[in-house]
Amino acid sequence: MKTLALILTASLTLGWLAQSAPVKLALPAETATLKAGPGVELATANCLTCHSVEYISTQPKLTRTAWKASVDKMKGKFGAPIPDDQVEKLADYLAATYGKPDPAK
Numbered sequence: 001m002k003t004l005a006l007i008l009t010a011s012l013t014l015g016w017l018a019q020s021a022p023v024k025l026a027l028p029a030e031t032a033t034l035k036a037g038p039g040v041e042l043a044t045a046n047c048l049t050c051h052s053v054e055y056i057s058t059q060p061k062l063t064r065t066a067w068k069a070s071v072d073k074m075k076g077k078f079g080a081p082i083p084d085d086q087v088e089k090l091a092d093y094l095a096a097t098y099g100k101p102d103p104a105k
Helices: 002-019 040-047 053-057 064-076 084-098
Strands: none
Touching: 040 084, 053 084, 064 084
């Protein structure tokens, strides 16, 4: 009897799931933009593929060395398709617009 009740419950549940309407979500449009500066198009094309503007703009103010390490990590560890010849330019942009100076060596 318990087996029959389980089969009936499972059957009814699967039938309900099969007939339920798909959930539709509408996300708000992105309205924030990266700060203007040399390299903004590069950052928009590469960074905003995975990150929001807010994610980038709320990061701690990193040095250029730290931004370069972050770009290298995104490219090497996470597979961001950043061309090799654009890594330095991207680090320059991020440091200039969202960074702080490297300490004197």
